Amino acid sequence: MxxxxxxxxxxxxxxxxxxxxxxxxxxxxxxxxxxxxxxxxxxxxxxxxxxxxxxPKSETRFHYRQGLMLFLLLYCFATTQTADFPVEAATKWEWVWKALVFAIFLPFTLTTRTRIEGVILTIVLTVGAIVISAGMKTALGGGGYGSLYFFVNDNSNIYESSTLATVAIGMTPLVAWLMKYGRVFPPDWRVKVFGVCLIFACLLIPVGTEARTGLLCIAVLGILLLRTVKNRIAYIAGAAMLGLVALPFLPASYWERMATITEHGGDQSASTRVAVWEWTIDYVSEHPFGGGFDAYRGNSFKYIMPERKEEGSSVSIEYVEVEDKGRAFHSSYFELLGEQGYPGFIVWMMLQLTGLWQMERLRRRYRTRDGPEDAWIGPLAAGLQNAHVVYLVGAAFQGIGYQPVIYLFLGLQIALWTYCAKRESLAPDEGSQQRRSRREKRAHRNPSSAPVRETAMP
Known part of the structure; x- marks a missing residue:
């Protein structure tokens, strides 16, 4: 209030x-x-x-990526009207449209650096409230798959364990950016200590939730950071040492769950996902425009599962046929493909790939600029790109194709790109300015080489 x-x-x-x-x-x-x-x-x-x-609306610009989100919004509305399960689809539509509309609207409001930082700070501290609470419980031994409780215990939105793990790991580059370039809370020892502790709490979330996706996100983020660290050898050595130090403190249940990453055939959850993905491909081949939200409720399939039986000292493996139905997609890619068909999936992928491309262009363009007005742009572009890649990795194994927090990141990308484009359009071209300066210096040294301007006769 x-x-x-x-x-x-x-x-x-x-x-x-x-x-x-x-x-x-x-x-x-x-x-x-x-x-x-x-x-x-x-x-x-x-x-x-x-x-x-x-x-003021005079400088409002509509970016083509906002147009992609607008198309996706209208297309989702259309598929909701013809959904296979209209009641369930209408329930999901109630929150999906708000996430898309707000993401389209957000860049219009982010016209200054302070406003961009304000949104980042709000996201970091709000997610941080959940992360700090869950991290403290994990550190005190209260974690475990399905037993780490958050503020809200309804297993939806960001409070779903794998979703929280993905968002927490993806958020860490933005925490690091605020620790160095923030102006709302100027970087001092208190900000840096809090930031380090918050990053540590974020890394504890995959441990406390025992989310396999979180471990993959940590590995991918670690590789991405190799692009920007100054001393890569020291970074690799420090990461390896940190991992070795953490090993004795990880519970046995964590190792048992992580071991199933490479053995999907022996894990019922992973086997079900593969079967659902195969069903989705077959479904879209017959319904190229998708089946609307929650189309997965119509799936039905069979798959083979190995079953371990122990009789005394002997252990035998029997392969049994398992029948299942109404299983969720467990992947954002298949979620978009099954619900919105080929058109929705293509537009969604364009939205993701163009974001990565634009942030890479900004990162390269501003990585050597160290002035007070430009130094923050390159690192922020890299941080948003890293968060986006982490999301895309986590999205491969969970249905978060419409996750509101991720669309906030997309809105921030559009705002940063538009902000830089506006600044560059108002400022003289850096290359042209340098070439003009060199010509003026040559003309000063050798006046005879200076260009002669012709004047028109009356």
């Missing part, structure tokens, strides 16, 4: 308030007042109203 009240003086804070509410879901935590009020809808409407009434 205080967050919403502050927005009366600074309407942009309503954008941050909605992000806070959308991630943390305080209406599910409170007992009396917050569940009774539609605080998410109030903040959602306030964010749009604040922008419409107070922000």
């Amino acid at each position: 205080a967050f919403l009240a502050l927005g009366v003086a600074r309407p942009f804070l309503w954008v941050l308030a909605y992000i806070y509410i959308d991630i943390l879901a305080p209406q599910k935590i409170g007992w009396v007042l917050t569940p009774a009020l539609p605080i998410s809808l109030i903040a959602f409407c306030a964010a749009f109203a604040g922008w419409l009434l107070t922000d």
